[in-house]
Amino acid sequence: MPLFDSLYNFARWLTHDREEAEDLVQETYRKALKGFSSFQPGTNFRAWMYRILRNTFLTSRTGLKSGMTISLDSEEGETVLPTTLETPESILIDRSNQQMVQEAIGELPVIFREVLLFCDVEEMSYQEIAETISIPIGTVMSRLARARNALRLGITKKLQGV
Amino acid sequence: MACDTWRDKIDAYADAELPAGEMRAVGEHLPSCPSCTADLLSRVQLKRAVMTAGKRFSPSLDLRQRVQKGLPMENKPVWLWGWAPKLAAAAALVVIAFLLLRVWSAYQQTQTYAELADLHVATLASATPVDVVSSDRHTVKPWFQGRLPFTFNLPELGDSPFTLEGGRMSYLGQAPGAQLIYRIGNHRISVFIFQNRMERRLASSDDRSRRLTFNVEAWTEGDLRYFVFGDADPNDIHKLSELLKIAARS
Numbered sequence: 145m146p147l148f149d150s151l152y153n154f155a156r157w158l159t160h161d162r163e164e165a166e167d168l169v170q171e172t173y174r175k176a177l178k179g180f181s182s183f184q185p186g187t188n189f190r191a192w193m194y195r196i197l198r199n200t201f202l203t204s205r206t207g208l209k210s211g212m213t214i215s216l217d218s219e220e221g222e223t224v225l226p227t228t229l230e231t232p233e234s235i236l237i238d239r240s241n242q243q244m245v246q247e248a249i250g251e252l253p254v255i256f257r258e259v260l261l262f263c264d265v266e267e268m269s270y271q272e273i274a275e276t277i278s279i280p281i282g283t284v285m286s287r288l289a290r291a292r293n294a295l296r297l298g299i300t301k302k303l304q305g306v
Numbered sequence: 307m308a309c310d311t312w313r314d315k316i317d318a319y320a321d322a323e324l325p326a327g328e329m330r331a332v333g334e335h336l337p338s339c340p341s342c343t344a345d346l347l348s349r350v351q352l353k354r355a356v357m358t359a360g361k362r363f364s365p366s367l368d369l370r371q372r373v374q375k376g377l378p379m380e381n382k383p384v385w386l387w388g389w390a391p392k393l394a395a396a397a398a399l400v401v402i403a404f405l406l407l408r409v410w411s412a413y414q415q416t417q418t419y420a421e422l423a424d425l426h427v428a429t430l431a432s433a434t435p436v437d438v439v440s441s442d443r444h445t446v447k448p449w450f451q452g453r454l455p456f457t458f459n460l461p462e463l464g465d466s467p468f469t470l471e472g473g474r475m476s477y478l479g480q481a482p483g484a485q486l487i488y489r490i491g492n493h494r495i496s497v498f499i500f501q502n503r504m505e506r507r508l509a510s511s512d513d514r515s516r517r518l519t520f521n522v523e524a525w526t527e528g529d530l531r532y533f534v535f536g537d538a539d540p541n542d543i544h545k546l547s548e549l550l551k552i553a554a555r556s
Contacts, residue, residue, distance in 0.1 A: 145370070145373060145374065148365060148370065148373070149364060149365060152363060152364070152365035152369070153360075153361060153362065153363045153364070156362070156363035157360070157362070157363070165363070166365075166366075166369045166372075169365065169369065169373065170369070170372065170373055173373050242355070242358060242359050245355045245356065245358075245359040246359045246360075246362055249356065249359060249360065260356060260360075261356075261360050263321060264353050264356040264357045264360060265356065265357055265360030265361060267357075269323065270318075270321070270323050285317070285318065285323075288317065288321075289317055292317065292349070292352060295352070295356070296352065
């Protein structure tokens with residue numbers, strides 16, 4: 145099955161729950177097959193599948209409570225925080241604190257978590273992310289910058305034991 | 307200021323999302339700027355950490371089986387997908403059967419014409435080419451009564467260049483039929499008439515062709531199958547065929 149492992153991984157990150165993720169993946173494939181005629185050949189199949197999964201999640205009880213609908217201060221003009229010589233990343237370079245990174249990712253608002261996972265885990269292009277979550281590329285870039293800043297801040301707090 | 311400009315693009319550079327010109331410009335800037343290089347290193351490390359940490363969950367075998375097995379039962383498209391190979395195989399068999407039938411039919415037709423050529427040549431070579439010697443169709447036609455399980459009409463030749471020499475019994479595939487001998491100039495033409503139901507192996511379509519150097523015209527009239535066979539000019543074969551058709555329909 146195409147994208148099965150990736151979709152499940154993404155579903156788990158969204159739901160934080162094994163059973164809900166399994167239901168979400170099953171429902172995604174059911175909808176994809178049922179609505180396959182609506183898929184336009186030549187367009188991005190992966191983006192189409194993730195869009196189905198994401199929309200299914202957003203209409204679920206967990207999705208409605210996930211904070212996807214919170215308003216952001218601004219989607220545009222995000223200032224990229226400068227890094228210092230000693231950064232959370234340099235401390236985590238040996239990957240010994242992978243669990244800490246996972247926790248930090250899990251604590252991100254879903255709206256940041258998904259864009260971060262699309263870019264760094266699924267290695268989607270900005271264009272592909274924009275298609276998947278139906279936002280402009282500029283918004284993808286600013287949201288991604290905010291997500292990374294938030295993640296960096298989260299890791300820093302964990303390192304400091306806050 | 308230059309670094310502030312580039313710093314805003316470091317994320318996109320790490321994601322390889324800058325246009326080619328800017329990718330090249332940032333790449334040229336980095337070796338001379340420790341600050342931007344450290345910034346890029348930090349972002350690449352974070353990106354790699356997320357990539358590693360993000361690949362965290364694997365689906366169970368049970369879920370995989372449920373999705374694979376459960377969906378086809380609920381969705382017609384999947385049901386069709388399951389049958390698609392069988393339908394394709396059935397369609398392929400039909401096509402192959404059709405092609406084989408065409409090949410077999412062509413082979414049978416060739417065999418039939420070969421047999422008719424033998425009959426025609428054997429008749430002309432015989433000392434008694436016809437069993438009933440007459441140029442009168444009203445003599446020849448009745449001769450076949452009681453010998454054939456069918457009857458047929460013969461044309462009034464009138465002013466045509468053809469003359470009837472007579473007829474004889476003929477057998478094709480163990481089925482009885484009539485063989486009539488016509489003459490035009492120095493050429494003699496055989497007209498074979500068989501029951502079509504007894505000639506299932508013959509192609510039922512009309513045919514004008516040249517077989518084994520003979521000219522042939524064949525057609526079906528009612529339950530009878532006609533073959534006009536000889537070395538005469540094709541136009542003469544056709545004229546005699548037309549006369550026979552008119553007689554058959556009268």
